[in-house]
Amino acid sequence: MANSSAPEFLAGLGLQKMATTPLLCAGLGVQAVSTIYSTYDHSQFREKQIQLSNQRDEAHRKMMDKIQSDHIAHLDQMSEAEEKSRECFQAYRDKREKEIAKIKSEFDEQQAKYDKEIDDSIKEHKKNVESIREQSENALRQNQVIHRRQLESMDDNQRKEREALHEKLENAKKEIAKVLDDEYREIDIRMNEYLEKQEKKREERNTAMEKNRKEIAGAQGENRRVVQQLEEDKRKHxxxxxxxxxxxxxxxxxxxxxxxxxxxxxxxxxxxxxxxxxxxxxxxxxxxxxxxxxxxxxxxxxxxxxxxxxxxxxxxxxxxxxxxxxxxxxxxxxxxxxxxxxxxxxxxxxxxxxxxxxxxxxxxxxxxxxxxxxxxxxxxxxxxxxxxxxxxxxxxxxxxxxxxxxxxxxxxxxxxxxxxxxxxx
Structure with a gap:
């Protein structure tokens, strides 16, 4: 429209021979023209403007109605899709719950089976332990009886051996006492003889010591004289x-x-x-x-x-x-x-x-x-x-x-x- 001439634009609006000013033309977005129309009908222009506005409003209303209807239809489609999705999810959940219930029942059966086997093994173990304990007690009692009999027999033998050893010890003591008496008697005799010999030797030693004392006194005097002579010779030297x-x-x-x-x-x-x-x-x-x-x-x-x-x-x-x-x-x-x-x-x-x-x-x-x-x-x-x-x-x-x-x-x-x-x- 901006490229069309002003008379065509005005003819389209029903405003022929319109006196157009440069300001009006600038406001309408067209180039200024030098043509001056003699008539200018304002009421006709207003009606045309109102008509165009009404047409625009009607078109806008139709377009909004169409958009709203399309939106409602889209919402309905989404609701239907959501409903279908909900139904599918519900079906999947029901199926999953059934599978979980089945797995749980199988697990409960398996657990019950395992519990039964464990209880059976515990009972069997208790029976085995009880039987082993009874066997051990029986063996212990038998061993105690055997050991007690052995101790009794050993006590009898040891008692007899102790009596025999005691009798031998008494006889040995008597023999030793007799031998010691003989030895002490022999020692006393020899001691007396030794004392007599020692007395004689002591008298002889005293006599020899007296003789040696006299000889030592004479030798000491001679040594004193020799030492004095040696000291004198040493001093002279x-x-x-x-x-x-x-x-x-x-x-x-x-x-x-x-x-x-x-x-x-x-x-x-x-x-x-x-x-x-x-x-x-x-x-x-x-x-x-x-x-x-x-x-x-x-x-x-x-x-x-x-x-x-x-x-x-x-x-x-x-x-x-x-x-x-x-x-x-x-x-x-x-x-x-x-x-x-x-x-x-x-x-x-x-x-x-x-x-x-x-x-x-x-x-x-x-x-x-x-x-x-x-x-x-x-x-x-x-x-x-x-x-x-x-x-x-x-x-x-x-x-x-x-x-x-x-x-x-x-x-x-x-x-x-x-x-x-x-x-x-």
Whole structure:
């Protein structure tokens, strides 16, 4: 209808030549037209509208009646179906109840059958138990009768045996009493004889003991005299050993003093000349390097070999001799040293002086200055090795000092043992 033109729509409503305005056309849902109708019958439009409304209401009523009738018919169909379903369910329930009743009756019959069988088995069991109990009672009574008869027969036999044993026991007691009387009589006789013999032996023993007592008294006096003599000899021997130990201690102490003095002299010599010797050793190494080099200058070695060490060597030797003299005078003034130890000390000092002369560095420097070519390098190295003699002598003296310390420990142990003997003696 929205696509149809306005005159057709109005003709359908019976409103021809209707003056249509744009607002009316917009309200009716049609496009505005420019045609203006001269007549506009409101009553005719109203009647047509009422007629259409009545037609619509009638159609709606018919449709509602039809829907209601259809609904009622559907309800009737549902009622019929429900009734049929109820009848079917009732029939199924009746059938199920019949089946349940049948099963229950069968179960009751089976249960009654089982109950009857159980009652029969219980009765049978009671009968069996009763018969077994009667049999057991009969067997027990028979066993009791047999046991009672056996006990009675055993009592008679035991009574007879006890009477026989009692009679034997009485006879044995009589025999034992007779034997014991004879034994006691024999024991008394032997005891008297033994006592007489013991009395005689006791008298003889007393006589022998008196004789031994006199002999022991004489022997004790002799032993006392011998012990006193042994104690006197032991005391004299201890005094002799004590003197020997003291003399040995004095000798060892003097020897240790001399050794310590020698070691101190060697230490002073080492302190005085070892720095010079080390510096000379470095100088000799430099000279050997120069000799080994390609550019050899004999005159430079001759001119400069002795100059750096002359004054230093002379001052070191002078300081050493002065220190040794002061040390020796101090020892001689403060400590009383025996003659043999004094001689040993002087020998040690002379040995040190000889060692100093043998290790005179002037000779080594002169030999180095005479090295004029590479062929004399081996001789130069041998002469330089003589410097090791001085240090080897020091090592030997240190070894001697360690040996003396070990000997000193041994003498200390000997002195301790001697003191212990003195305490015990």
């Amino acid at each position: 201890f005094e002799e050993q004590k003197g020997l130990v003291l003399n040995t201690q004095i000798e060892i102490s003097g020897d240790l003093i001399a050794r310590n003095a020698s070691m101190r002299c060697m230490k002073m010599y080492q302190d005085a000349l070892q720095p010079v010797a080390l510096r000379m050793k470095n100088a000799f190494n430099e000279m050997r390097t120069i000799c080994d080099s390609a550019n050899f200058d004999k005159r430079s070695i001759r001119a400069g070999s002795l100059d750096p060490f002359k004054d230093e060597i002379a001052s070191a030797e002078c300081a050493f001799y002065n220190n040794v003299a002061i040390f020796t005078q101090g020892m001689l003034s403060e400590i009383h040293i025996p003659l043999d130890i004094r001689i040993e000390l002087n020998n040690q000092l002379n040995q040190i002086k000889k060692l100093l002369q043998n290790t005179n560095v002037k000779s080594h420097a002169a030999l180095l200055a005479l090295a004029h070519d590479k062929k004399d390098l081996e001789k130069m190295r041998n002469e330089m090795d003589l410097m090791k003699t001085f240090f080897t002598a020091f090592e030997d003296l240190n070894t001697d000092q360690q040996t003396l310390m070990i000997q000193k420990k041994i003498m200390d142990s000997l002195c301790a043992k001697t003191s212990q003997l003195k305490i015990n003696g």
